[in-house]
Amino acid sequence: MIVGSRFCANIDMSTVYLSLGSNLGDREKNIARAITMLRDRGVRVKRQSSLYETEPIDVQEGGWFLNGAVEVETELAPAELMNVLLEIERALGRQRKPAAAAGPKESRTIDLDILLYGSNTVRQQGVEIPHPRMADRKFVLVPLAEIAPRVAHPVLKKSMAELLAQTEDHSIVRRFKP
Numbered sequence: 001m002i003v004g005s006r007f008c009a010n011i012d013m014s015t016v017y018l019s020l021g022s023n024l025g026d027r028e029k030n031i032a033r034a035i036t037m038l039r040d041r042g043v044r045v046k047r048q049s050s051l052y053e054t055e056p057i058d059v060q061e062g063g064w065f066l067n068g069a070v071e072v073e074t075e076l077a078p079a080e081l082m083n084v085l086l087e088i089e090r091a092l093g094r095q096r097k098p099a100a101a102a103g104p105k106e107s108r109t110i111d112l113d114i115l116l117y118g119s120n121t122v123r124q125q126g127v128e129i130p131h132p133r134m135a136d137r138k139f140v141l142v143p144l145a146e147i148a149p150r151v152a153h154p155v156l157k158k159s160m161a162e163l164l165a166q167t168e169d170h171s172i173v174r175r176f177k178p
Contacts, residue, residue: 013044013073015120016081017148019131019140020068021111023056027066028178030092035070043081047071049143051176057139057169062107066176069115069143078114078122078129085112087146115144119154130154138169155161 018038022030028051039045049069056065074081089096093109115131122129131152134140141164144151149161157164 013075015046015050016072016074016114016118016149017062017116017144018070018072018085019111019113019115019134020070020143021054021065021139022109022145023062023065024107024109025093028176031066031068033092034088034110034112037091038070038072038084041084041088042071042169043076043084044076045070046073047147050172052142053169053176054139054174055172057103057137057171059107065139067139067143067173069140069147070131071147078117078120078127079124081117082114085114088112113140115140116151116154119152121154135163136169138164138167138171138173141167141169142173 010131020031024030031051035045035048047070051066051068054065054067056062078082086096089110089112094111113131114127114129115134117129120129131140134144135153135156141160145160145164150159152159153163158166
């Protein structure tokens with residue numbers, strides 16, 4: 001099919017919601033760079049939440065986090081997208097502990113997670129969607145409910161606004177004012 005002077009192909013694009021966080025270095029710049037790197041890798045960023053300063057949860061050292069969420073479109077499969085996120089984290093200086101390592105989490109220059117991938121559920125090596133702890137984390141729900149309040153959790157069958165209203169997480173999450 002031809003539209004104007006461009007060729008269009010039928011490509012299956014999925015709407016995906018990602019969480020972004022940083023508590024080391026220039027937190028705001030780290031998040032902005034991660035979003036730019038997503039775009040550079042063909043992930044279309046459609047909407048972006050405000051940034052929120054959030055109290056560290058289960059993190060041994062470091063300061064408060066900046067957290068946000070983005071709605072993206074991608075033709076990447078979940079595992080491929082996860083690989084892109086891990087690549088961006090490494091490029092921005094994140095060093096992940098092995099998955100089996102227990103104990104408090106480390107501070108990080110950037111943390112990227114897939115929260116929702118359409119209405120799909122995925123359980124593969126290194127990828128679990130919807131994110132298994134998202135409904136228990138106010139620092140995830142506040143920015144996600146800002147950009148997608150009516151989007152339903154595919155397992156819990158509740159909207160992001162409902163999950164936020166019902167969360168038992170009482171940690172501090174406040175809009176960031178640079």
